[in-house]
Amino acid sequence: QLVESGGGLVQPGGSLRLSCAASGFTFSDYEMSWVRQAPGKGLEWVSYINSRATTVYYADSVRGRFTISRDNAKTSLYLQMSSLRAEDMAVYYCVRGNYMDVWGNGTTVTVSS
């Protein structure tokens, strides 16, 4: 199970930190990603981290503004988001694996003044 938290309303230029609590599987064995979905739009991959946090990737749209991290001891995944823009407004999903076989329910990020 994956449970996201940390979403909310933030002003343009602001910051948020999303968290994802994992349970029911050996978290440290799995690559993880964040995927987002803007209102009425399709799925957009945001960021990836391997099981040991030695490799991270970002979509061009967020590189330099977002930072993915994980704490295997706490079985948690994080996404630090800064310099938020209106186009970052979306539901953010925490997902397991490259073939994304486990999804959280999502946390909503609203960017508005």
Next chain:
Amino acid sequence: DIQLTQSPSFLSASVGDRVTITCRASQGIRSYLAWYQQKPGKAPNLLIYAASLLRSGVPSRFSGSGSGTEFTLTISSLHPEDFATYYCQQLNSYPPITFGQGTRLEIK
């Protein structure tokens, strides 16, 4: 970056129909393709991985095929609960991991 183009973007069909959704990749991705189903207000659900492997628990009316640049998702006989939006996803070459734009399947 590898682009995925799904067709059609919208599909209207009836219960019992056989439907096929196509996903074309801008360059070869071998068999590194997955299909997801998403219902309104819910997270996506993995149906097919490695182009043709049915995830455990997914009904056998769903099937996937293809390799290289052209892939299909087929539902052999539509059930009422199959009306949803379907996405393909590639992971042959990343970053970035990419998704198709989605195919919305609606009841005729």
